Amino acid sequence: QKEVEQNSGPLSVPEGAIASLNCTYSDRGSQSFFWYRQYSGKSPELIMSIYSNGDKEDGRFTAQLNKASQYVSLLIRDSQPSDSATYLCAGGPYNNNDMRFGAGTRLTVKP
Amino acid sequence: DTGVSQNPRHKITKRGQNVTFRCDPISEHNRLYWYRQTLGQGPEFLTYFQNEAQLEKSRLLSDRFSAERPKGSFSTLEIQRTEQGDSAMYLCASSSDRYYEQYFGPGTRLTVT
Numbered sequence: 001q002k003e004v005e006q007n008s009g010p011l012s013v014p015e016g017a018i019a020s021l022n023c024t025y026s027d028r029g030s031q032s033f034f035w036y037r038q039y040s041g042k043s044p045e046l047i048m049s050i051y052s053n054g055d056k057e058d059g060r061f062t063a064q065l066n067k068a069s070q071y072v073s074l075l076i077r078d079s080q081p082s083d084s085a086t087y088l089c090a091g092g093p094y095n096n097n098d099m100r101f102g103a104g105t106r107l108t109v110k111p
Numbered sequence: 112d113t114g115v116s117q118n119p120r121h122k123i124t125k126r127g128q129n130v131t132f133r134c135d136p137i138s139e140h141n142r143l144y145w146y147r148q149t150l151g152q153g154p155e156f157l158t159y160f161q162n163e164a165q166l167e168k169s170r171l172l173s174d175r176f177s178a179e180r181p182k183g184s185f186s187t188l189e190i191q192r193t194e195q196g197d198s199a200m201y202l203c204a205s206s207s208d209r210y211y212e213q214y215f216g217p218g219t220r221l222t223v224t
Contacts, residue, residue, distance in 0.1 A: 004153075032211040043202055043215040044154065088153050093211060098144060098167060101153030 003027055004091050006102035014110050019076040021105050023089030026070070033065055035074045036088040038104065044088055048074060079109040113138055115216035117203050123222045124193055131189045132219045136205030143186050144213060145178055146202040147171070154202055160186060161208075193223045 006023045013019045021035075032051050036044035050056045050063040050072070062075040072091070076083055086106045092099035116135045124130050136143045141162050146154035157176070159167045162183035172178075175193075180186040190197055200220050204213040 034212065036215075043200075043218045046212055046214060049210075049212050090153075098156045098159050099211070099213060100156065101146075103151065103153050 002102075003030075003100035004089055004102040006087075006089050006105050008103055008105060010106040010108060012108045012110060013079050015079060015081060017079050017109075019079045019083065019107055019109070021074040021076075021087050021089070021107065023072040023074075023091075023102055024070055025072065025091045025100075027091070028067075028070065030091040030093075032092055032099075033063070033072045034090040034099070035061075035063060035072075036090060036101075037083075038086045038088055040086075076107075079107075081109050081111050083107060084109050115203055115205055115214055117201075117216040117219050119219060120217060121220050121222075123224065126195060126223055127192055129189065129191045130193060130221065131187055132201055132203075132221075133185060133187050134203030134216060135185045136203070137214060139207065140205035140214075141183070141208050142206045142213075143180060144204045144206075145186070145188050146204065148200045148202055148218075149198075157188075190221075193221075195223045197221060198223045 004025050035048040038044045048063040050065045056063045060077045064073045086104040088104045089102040090099040118133045143160045145157040148154045158178050160180040175191045178188045200218045202218045203216045206213045
């Protein structure tokens, strides 16, 4: 079992809809979770971090963490075509502070 | 804005040649990480430095790979006797001691022919 798993998608939503991205992790000792956005051919860009159970909101983005269920999610409200990208979930720390990434979920927002 | 920088951005090399990549982290970050990413996959951890000390190496990092961070600032990743399977995007990231958020550089895309 991989440390961090994501639905590979692809996920397609219409413009203005809510996109929901999900991630599970295997190590109950993981404390920190991150969502990165990666456009094709570019490097990952950090968009959200979450450390505590519950919701964390930042603009149109809401990250949710449920440590009991070992589940992390990202909601994107009012999705825009510019949100079309691959979203990577990462968790850690493992060993000496490194993170483990999921394979990513490709999101397409259709105008 | 002095983010993470990486050089070169692209490298094409013939199988069997050695290549070296450089990463300059965000100036106040003590931690530096190297990852490798292939198409359709998330970044895979390779190695991690805290200041000049290399604290962890993934089993993915074969003997042909070596990384250094001699003065706790920039880092280099060298691949000796490259193989076609080494073709990938090599990503560098850095973070502070206090927060785990890692910020990535633009990456070096390696193509081994």
